[in-house]
Amino acid sequence: MTQTGVAGMIINDSRIDLQAEALVKQQVIHDDDMVLFEIGGNDLFALIDNAINDPSMQVSILNEAMANIKNSIFTLLNNGVKKLAILTPPNLEFVPKYNETTDEDKMEFIQRIGKEFNEKMLNVINEAKQYYENNIYVYGLYENFESILDGFKEEVGTGANITDKSTTPVGS
Secondary structure (H helix, E strand, O other): OOOOHHHHHHHOOOOHHHHHHHHHHHOOOOOOOEEEEEOOHHHHHHHHHHHHHOOOHHHHHHHHHHHHHHHHHHHHHHOOOOEEEEEOOOOHHHOOOOOOOOOHHHHHHHHHHHHHHHHHHHHHHHHHHHHHHHHEEEEOHHHHHHHHHHHHHHHHOOOOOOOOOOOOOOOO
């Protein structure tokens, strides 16, 4: 199944597993190299936006995303990556696209999907750790996103506008 729009970021040509394959084919991997593996908000945007419009897509998109993540992690580790730093995705409750949502049902859905995605991703990581325990370093962006944003606001000043919705349309 081919997704259009933002959903295509998860399961079409820019899939994370294809990026991992390209990395191991195009780079010489040394024992002291570190690879940063990060699933960003766009992957969750695709899941949320498609599932809200077509709830039957949720399970399919989520399962395909987890399969791609699993394939990526094992592709990297099986091909010599000794230091794999994995960031879990951000908590979308704090991103401008959703943080001002007044629709309680939609916000509950966003919270549920984010939590489910994070838990499933951690399950995939824990599976890989059974084989590569000393090669995987996990950083919980999901769990720590709010405090990271608060720390940034503190550092740059209280007027920091980092989580407010943009007043300029995307692409302008």
